[in-house]
Amino acid sequence: MSRPHALVARDDPRRLTLQARCTALVEAARSGVSVEGARDTLLADLCAFQAEHTAPYVRLVAAAHRARPPSSAHLPSPTRWPALPTDVFRMARVSTYDAAEDVRVFRTSGTTSGARGAHAFRDLALYDHAARTAADAALFPDLVGANARARTMRLVMLAPHERDAPDSSLSYMLTRFAEWYGDPREDGVTWALRDGVVEADALSMALARATSSDEPVALLGTSFAFVFADDALGAQRFSLPPGSRVMQTGGFKGRTRTLEPDAMRALLSARYGVPDAFAIAEYGMTELSSQLYEGTLADALRGRSVAPRALRVPAWMRATPVDPETLAPVPHGEVGVLRLDDPANLDSVCAVQTSDLARRIDGGIVLLGRAPGAVPRGCSLAIEEAMTGRADV
Amino acid sequence: MSEPGTPGDVRALATRLREAGAALRASSIEERADAIGRAAACLADPADALGIEARAALCASSEHAPAMVEWALTTTLAGDVSGALRELCDAWEPRSRTLVAQPARLAAVVLAGNVFTAGFRALALPLVTGVPTLVKASSRDDVFPRLFARALSTVAPRVGAAIGVTTFAGGDEACEAALLEHADSVSVYGSDATIAAVRARLAPSVAFAGHGHGVGAAYVPYAALDDLDTAREAASHLALDIAAYDQRGCLSPHIVFVARSGRIVPREFSRLLADESLTQLARTLPRGALPMDLGAQQLQWRGLGVVRGELFEGDGFAVSYEADGPLRLSPGYRNVLVLECGDPRELARRLAPLGVHLKALGVGSDPARRAEVARALEAPLAPRISPLGSMQTPSLAGPADALDPFAPFRRFLTLD
Numbered sequence: 001m002s003r004p005h006a007l008v009a010r011d012d013p014r015r016l017t018l019q020a021r022c023t024a025l026v027e028a029a030r031s032g033v034s035v036e037g038a039r040d041t042l043l044a045d046l047c048a049f050q051a052e053h054t055a056p057y058v059r060l061v062a063a064a065h066r067a068r069p070p071s072s073a074h075l076p077s078p079t080r081w082p083a084l085p086t087d088v089f090r091m092a093r094v095s096t097y098d099a100a101e102d103v104r105v106f107r108t109s110g111t112t113s114g115a116r117g118a119h120a121f122r123d124l125a126l127y128d129h130a131a132r133t134a135a136d137a138a139l140f141p142d143l144v145g146a147n148a149r150a151r152t153m154r155l156v157m158l159a160p161h162e163r164d165a166p167d168s169s170l171s172y173m174l175t176r177f178a179e180w181y182g183d184p185r186e187d188g189v190t191w192a193l194r195d196g197v198v199e200a201d202a203l204s205m206a207l208a209r210a211t212s213s214d215e216p217v218a219l220l221g222t223s224f225a226f227v228f229a230d231d232a233l234g235a236q237r238f239s240l241p242p243g244s245r246v247m248q249t250g251g252f253k254g255r256t257r258t259l260e261p262d263a264m265r266a267l268l269s270a271r272y273g274v275p276d277a278f279a280i281a282e283y284g285m286t287e288l289s290s291q292l293y294e295g296t297l298a299d300a301l302r303g304r305s306v307a308p309r310a311l312r313v314p315a316w317m318r319a320t321p322v323d324p325e326t327l328a329p330v331p332h333g334e335v336g337v338l339r340l341d342d343p344a345n346l347d348s349v350c351a352v353q354t355s356d357l358a359r360r361i362d363g364g365i366v367l368l369g370r371a372p373g374a375v376p377r378g379c380s381l382a383i384e385e386a387m388t389g390r391a392d393v
Numbered sequence: 394m395s396e397p398g399t400p401g402d403v404r405a406l407a408t409r410l411r412e413a414g415a416a417l418r419a420s421s422i423e424e425r426a427d428a429i430g431r432a433a434a435c436l437a438d439p440a441d442a443l444g445i446e447a448r449a450a451l452c453a454s455s456e457h458a459p460a461m462v463e464w465a466l467t468t469t470l471a472g473d474v475s476g477a478l479r480e481l482c483d484a485w486e487p488r489s490r491t492l493v494a495q496p497a498r499l500a501a502v503v504l505a506g507n508v509f510t511a512g513f514r515a516l517a518l519p520l521v522t523g524v525p526t527l528v529k530a531s532s533r534d535d536v537f538p539r540l541f542a543r544a545l546s547t548v549a550p551r552v553g554a555a556i557g558v559t560t561f562a563g564g565d566e567a568c569e570a571a572l573l574e575h576a577d578s579v580s581v582y583g584s585d586a587t588i589a590a591v592r593a594r595l596a597p598s599v600a601f602a603g604h605g606h607g608v609g610a611a612y613v614p615y616a617a618l619d620d621l622d623t624a625r626e627a628a629s630h631l632a633l634d635i636a637a638y639d640q641r642g643c644l645s646p647h648i649v650f651v652a653r654s655g656r657i658v659p660r661e662f663s664r665l666l667a668d669e670s671l672t673q674l675a676r677t678l679p680r681g682a683l684p685m686d687l688g689a690q691q692l693q694w695r696g697l698g699v700v701r702g703e704l705f706e707g708d709g710f711a712v713s714y715e716a717d718g719p720l721r722l723s724p725g726y727r728n729v730l731v732l733e734c735g736d737p738r739e740l741a742r743r744l745a746p747l748g749v750h751l752k753a754l755g756v757g758s759d760p761a762r763r764a765e766v767a768r769a770l771e772a773p774l775a776p777r778i779s780p781l782g783s784m785q786t787p788s789l790a791g792p793a794d795a796l797d798p799f800a801p802f803r804r805f806l807t808l809d
Contacts, residue, residue, distance in 0.1 A: 056700040063699045067706065085696030092700055324688025325709075337689040353696060355689040 005058045008096040008347075010122065015096075015346070018046055022126055022316070022343045029315035030133050039316055043341050046350045047081035053096040056088050057349045079320060079327050083339045083353035086287050089117035094287075094348045097122055106169035108286045119169070119286050122347055130290040130344040131173050132180060134314050138280070138293030139218070139247055140181050142301050153243075155182045155189045156206045158198065158221025158229055169286050170249065174220060181218070193225050200232035207238045207272070216243030219272060222250045223264060230267055239273035245297055246274055249282040261309075277306045283367060287352050289344035290317050295364065310364030317342050319365045321358045335359045335368060397532065398559040403571035406557040410525040411499050411575060417555040418496060418523045422482050425521045428549030430475025433513065435544040437470035439463070443547070447540050454536040455509050457639060457681040464678060465638065468786045469510040477789035478521050484790070485799050493806040496523040497600065500802055501576035503591060504538060505583040506531025508642040512538050514789060515582060516556065520545075522802040525555040529572050535560045563587070569594065578801045580604070600801040604794050607643030607752030608722060609634070609784055610650065610775075612740050612766060613662060617757030617781075618655020624662055625669065627757040630782030632670030634755050635710070637785035639680050640725040644753040644777075644784050647722045650734035650743060660703065663714035663731045667705030671712065671727065680709035680727055690724035697721075698730075720746060737769035749773045752794065755784040 008015050021042050028035045051061040064082040088094060089108070101122040108117035121127060136144045143151055155178055160168065162175040182189040190206035192199045210217035217240055221229075226248050246268045259267065261281065268279045277296040284291040292311040299306045313319040320329050321336025330336035338358040341351050357368040398406070417425070438444040444466070451462045487494065500519040504512045512530070516538060519526045530538045538558045546553030561568040569591075573579060579595060580602045581588045588603035595601055611634065617627040634646050649666075651659035683691065691711075698704040698713030705712040710727035717733055720743070734740050744751055754775035756763045763778050770778075776795030777787060792798050 060696065060699050063704060085693040087693040087697045088700050091697060324685065324692050325683060335685055337692055353692055355693055357685055357689060
């Protein structure tokens with residue numbers, strides 16, 4: 001059995017050192033210097049730290065090391081430390097510290113079995129630092145740096161404000177975006193989704209204001225909110241000013257209407273009049289502190305040739321499609337199950353095993369969707385659904 | 394996999410089958426059962442040309458290991474198939490002289506694709522009843538029904554003329570309409586959603602049987618845990634139930650309840666199951682390829698197992714011992730949960746959330762223990778309780794899914 005774990009104080013010297021190293025790593029990544037070595041060292045040190053203090057990870061590491069000693073050459077270094085499956089966030093607290101110190105708990109949306117994943121934070125400074133650095137690079141590169149013509153722009157959010165959805169990590173991030181990048185004028189930031197309903201008039205007016213003033217606007221929201229908006233806007237079409245952009249995130253879990261990524265981009269381009277490169281996907285998870293974005297917008301804004309669509313992995317993160325049985329990285333270009341290592345997950349677990357299928361290409365990761373559920377799993381899900389409310393699945 | 398049918402193809406096939414119905418009805422039950430038995434024997438015989446073809450084609454289409462395909466063909470199709478069919482017909486034959494059975498004119502049978510041999514019973518029952526059978530096979534795997542139809546045509550052309558197989562994509566409404574429009578009997582094997590969708594399209598006069606989502610469970614009572622040898626035997630039988638069809642079927646056990654009171658404790662039984670029995674089967678009856686999406690689910694399931702209890706992993710299998718943890722279903726592919734349990738009454742309480750979805754329950758030890766468990770269970774739990782080691786090989790002579798096996802295929806005329 002595993003050793004008992006000890007909770008970590010906020011001012012624990014080892015924690016503070018790791019926090020400082022992570023902050024420096026993100027900063028170094030922003031400046032464009034190579035950080036691969038420092039990242040891998042930090043991730044290994046973080047795993048060792050969390051293997052002593054994050055209860056579920058203590059057990060996972062103990063079991064993994066019984067099966068495959070870390071000193072063995074069985075696993076290549078990126079996956080030598082095991083990754084904690086995201087399902088564990090639904091069933092156990094994944095944290096190095098006591099819940100009394102929580103300042104925020106982000107939760108996943110509902111699942112078939114009803115249990116929601118939870119990711120607790122006692123300090124959001126690293127989250128903010130990582131989120132802002134990633135957004136600076138991929139979503140608002142024209143608002144940062146010495147040559148930026150403006151520091152803010154009009155924003156329209158197709159997602160709830162954090163006060164309406166305090167446990168949504170997306171709402172938290174978008175509310176920070178409003179503070180960091182939002183046009184400070186009274187009508188500079190519009191929240192057009194309330195109580196799960198797209199406010200078509202507010203959306204339409206905000207986009208019309210941007211168009212009439214010839215000021216670019218960033219339209220940010222969830223995939224299904226964009227589909228709702230498409231239904232709500234009817235025949236209205238927009239030709240948003242140059243520099244306008246659309247960011248959509250998330251899948252269609254539990255929704256009745258779904259769209260493939262190409263169809264979604266076609267819909268966005270046709271509805272809002274933004275070039276294809278200016279419509280990008282964001283990939284974030286409640287269980288992470290950092291986000292991945294497609295790189296086409298940044299390429300276009302920087303005047304570079306637009307690379308094939310892929311999620312760019314921030315240099316401080318590691319994204320590794322792995323073989324589901326050996327847990328070893330799959331060869332470049334082959335499909336595996338995506339493992340993400342995010343050092344900004346300081347107080348939980350930095351090695352996270354997702355259910356998403358992905359493959360690595362030059363320039364990033366291509367996401368192939370969450371495990372869709374073949375026949376046997378389909379059976380399981382339906383039965384779990386029937387069991388909901390009658391048993392703790 | 395064959396080319397998908399068009400609505401015109403399906404309609405023409407339905408017409409041809411209805412026309413073949415007269416000759417089929419003119420034959421006796423014995424002739425039809427004999428024909429089906431001989432066709433099954435062809436496929437079961439590794440030296441028969443169709444048997445050779447079946448082995449190669451089914452390995453490719455099902456992605457099972459060759460040894461598993463061999464096991465499946467042998468356990469399902471070898472032996473006295475015609476005798477079992479005659480026994481089943483006799484058992485369900487009305488004893489009253491005032492009742493006359495009238496076979497349906499055309500049965501439409503929609504098959505699932507998870508366990509290829511499951512189609513055999515689904516096709517044999519209408520045919521032995523004298524009902525021409527139009528089969529809509531899974532678009533992923535139509536190999537077995539087509540081979541069976543060919544075997545039947547080879548050994549008994551008159552019976553073989555009364556079965557036809559078509560394939561088309563799910564949701565093809567024109568083809569579905571063609572499939573159903575001439576059928577007065579419809580049987581559907583598949584997801585609950587598929588069953589509901591088909592049922593909604595039928596006229597009230599059409600006889601219908603739906604065979605939906607299901608899983609199996611197993612119970613190892615204290616009597617099977619008395620000593621190491623007895624426990625080893627139970628684990629060995631249970632391992633076969635888990636490994637069969639790589640746990641992809643509706644009879645496959647996903648959860649094993651092990652009695653707390655045995656001399657071999659549940660954790661030790663879990664270790665035996667993994668380190669001895671499933672390890673042995675990994676050599677003799679290896680698991681097939683793991684699809685990537687199921688691999689993703691397996692990673693999550695096993696990881697949660699480690700956090701909740703103790704995971705015993707091996708080559709293509711895992712046993713997650715989680716003591717008093719909650720029920721949770723595995724992604725299949727030889728991943729099984731072990732929970733501790735008390736007497737059969739506690740077992741019944743713990744199984745209750747599975748409801749109608751519990752299709753099979755394997756029970757260790759002797760027939761008295763199975764009878765004790767049967768008394769404790771309330772309907773609709775577990776239509777079949779079997780010894781460990783035989784969960785995946787139900788007798789052709791018994792009912793399935795707790796239903797009258799012939800209900801959708803015949804009506805009764807009362808002679809007052």
